[in-house]
């Protein structure tokens with residue numbers, strides 16, 4: 508996912524110690540010592556987790572409570588006290604393991620909703636270092652957030668950091684609204700003071716990509732053999748591309764509906780356009796994700812069955828991960844990047860799509876207004892992802908847009924992404940973390 512891709516790019520130049528889960532499950536009650544290895548400038552310290560930990564902490568509280576609630580999906584949140592305790596227990600376990608590795612003066616930067624209580628646990632373990640937190644996903648408005656039974660503990664945990672960063676100013680506003688309503692803290696400008704007298708900085712730090720590198724990769728990929736074969740297979744048809752983890756937040760079913768509506772209403776486009784949806788499996792142990800697997804495959808199959816012809820398959824659906832070298836070339840080959848999440852912290856695919864385009868003949872980005880990326884990418888055609896007809900209309904606009912307008916829209920977005928790349932994001936956050944806020 509986007510988090511690992513962004514952090515690899517950020518740390519590759521700067522160096523540092525990256526601690527996290529190894530991706531392995533252990534049957535032992537007490538996991539083995541941390542596995543330490545170094546690649547380039549990054550030292551990795553990885554720990555296994557037990558099956559119970561994974562079920563309660565990762566598949567449970569993180570991905571069945573925090574994820575849906577932060578994506579405004581109260582209807583999908585499945586809260587259980589046992590899982591909530593597992594979430595706090597595993598955070599304590601991570602903190603104990605990390606505390607022994609941190610040296611005086613180190614900055615500690617914690618990422619994402621799986622690790623909100625880490626700072627409080629690190630403080631309990633005696634750490635006095637500066638601690639920062641960045642949330643990669645949205646923060647919902649108070650009425651949504653307060654539906655979560657342990658909302659007060661989660662808010663208090665965030666107040667243990669020195670800097671808390673969000674993707675957009677809307678997320679910041681929502682978070683400040685929660686703090687205000689809970690009476691836990693008051694704020695002046697970007698500085699929060701808790702009722703216990705502790706200060707923390709809260710701000711929006713929109714994440715970037717490695718723009719220049721992605722652009723070069725796409726140009727190289729476009730002339731590679733697999734991409735030439737892919738281009739030939741299109742036989743001159745326009746390509747629309749979507750790439751998202753199989754996640755209910757990504758709006759994939761609404762998007763397929765919109766494509767179907769587009770080709771049904773614009774009959775002259777039948778046989779002239781191909782929609783490629785790349786969707787790697789994600790979090791398959793969580794029931795809502797497992798169910799989606801079948802729904803999307805059936806939906807794509809039905810559209811192809813009803814509208815396909817002997818020599819035209821309207822939707823090509825790939826249900827596994829495609830590596831960046833190919834993905835970047837596919838973005839560049841396409842006429843439209845279709846990115847329509849119902850809610851998304853940022854959405855790096857949208858930024859990658861822009862970075863991958865050729866200056867001479869850029870494709871058009873159709874982007875959900877509810878992705879964090881929409882706050883920055885003004886040259887995209889913005890859509891409401893719930894408005895199937897609106898997306899269909901945007902597809903038509905994108906496919907008929909003049910070269911002049913496409914270039915103008917692309918230029919402003921690309922320049923922005925060059926300046927606000929992942930290194931910029933990393934330095935911006937860490938600079939703020941280094942400096943204590945004025946009291």
Ligand SMILES: O=P(O)(O)OC[C@H]1O[C@H](O[C@H]2O[C@H](CO)[C@@H](O)[C@H](O)[C@H]2O)[C@H](O)[C@@H](O)[C@@H]1O
Pocket residue numbers: 508509510511513619620643644714789790851852853854855
């Ligand atoms: O590790 P997984 O459970 O397979 O999930 C992958 C990642 O998904 C989420 O990504 C978020 O971070 C992106 C980069 O900031 C952002 O563009 C996107 O909008 C977010 O959804 C999740 O937050 C990560 O923790 C996961 O690793």
Ligand SMILES: O=c1ccn([C@@H]2O[C@H](COP(=O)(O)OP(=O)(O)O)[C@@H](O)[C@H]2O)c(=O)[nH]1
Pocket residue numbers: 508509510512750751752785786787827828829830831834853854855856857859
């Ligand atoms: O088949 C795929 C699909 C996606 N991605 C990458 O996965 C990341 C997805 O990040 P995004 O912020 O769009 O969403 P997330 O999955 O983190 O919610 C992007 O870098 C994509 O290029 C990939 O490498 N192969």
